[in-house]
Amino acid sequence: MITIPQCNPGANTARHRPAILRVIKEVIDGGRYIMGGACQAFESAFAEYNGVTSCIGVANGTDAIELILRALGVGHGDCVATVANTAVATVAAIGRAGASPRFADIDAATFNMCSRSLSQLLDKERRIKAVVVVHLFGHPANIGEILLIAKRYGIPVIEDCAQAHGAMVGGRKVGSFGVAGAYSFYPTKNLGALGDGGAVITSDLTLADRVQMLRQYGWRERYVSEIQGINSRLDEVQAAILLAKLPHLDSENEKRREVASLYRQQLFGASDSQFPIEQQGVKHVYHQFVLRVKLREIVVQRLKELDVGTAVHYPMPIHRQPAYRDVPLAVPLTVTDEVQGEILSLPMFPELSQKQIKTVIASVKRVLA
DSSP states (O other): OOSBOSOOHHHHHHHTHHHHHHHHHHHHHHTOOBSSHHHHHHHHHHHHHHTOSEEEEESOHHHHHHHHHHHTTOOTTOEEEEESSSOHHHHHHHHHTTOEEEEEOBOTTTOSBOHHHHHHHHHHOTTEEEEEEEOGGGOOOOHHHHHHHHHHTTOOEEEEOTTOTTOEETTEETTSSSSEEEEEOOTTSSSOOSSOOEEEEESOHHHHHHHHHHTBTTEEETTEESSOOOBOOOBHHHHHHHHHHGGGHHHHHHHHHHHHHHHHHHHTTSSSOBOOOOOTTEEOOOSOEEEEOSSHHHHHHHHHHTTBOOBOSOSSOGGGSGGGTTSOOSSOOHHHHHHTTTEEEEOOOTTOOHHHHHHHHHHHHHHHO
């Protein structure tokens, strides 16, 4: 039994248990379980939090990306640029929209999309109709450069913010820079539900209207499909829970940042391992605290023996996975392949106690010495 887990969504549920039970009761008593007042209230609050005009609640983060792509007219025969060092959901959404992924390499310091590699990719692959940039692990990607590059080709940029709730660039929330932002509220996220949930945010009213139709069968008028849509709705229970937890997101992100600061300060110099950075002008929200370590399997095993949990996000880049090995590689994915065997996530969640943090630090020092 691991004493200190790598993540612990149950601890966050326990923290918010009274509010969660209260809002669930309110939904039950209200008798409206799909597309009701709680969903509308959360959509309004999350749009305001992110500084955009519209939020559309959907069933999960994968659907959010798919619906944005479909709303933009991306589909069969088109390609979409993204990265291979991400959760497979990013790429699965591209496939579900009918398009094919094309991979850019990543930056060695942040693990996010490399803007120079993206530029090379867009030069070589003219069928690319959109870019999905992932703000991985809570650190914003170089969104300014990526937007400039995409603009030269007339290509929209979609932000995958599934791991970056509340992350900022120059005082502005991620998800508000591109044409739209896609969010997941999976229970382990910085803002997590008690099941699946997702959202699309945008200030493009035409795009918002189309996503809103697509999430529910293409309806504008009930039972009349103007376009071919799907069933992807954020249910009332999850919306109510998210609405109750949203006011605490910033303080919980600050707790994550405090944990990260202690890790960085007290582990710096412990070995030749590479620790996460926070680039100037951005706010990292530390969905994960990811090291690069040599002999990772040995480190994982030794930390496990010391009752410290770890995880690997992600053990196999998407272009190496069986389902995607046939995706053509237009540019080298050198850094993506280099980090595959070295990345390691330490325990990271806002409910970590000071005792647990000290134990993690002491254990990592011991293992990496």
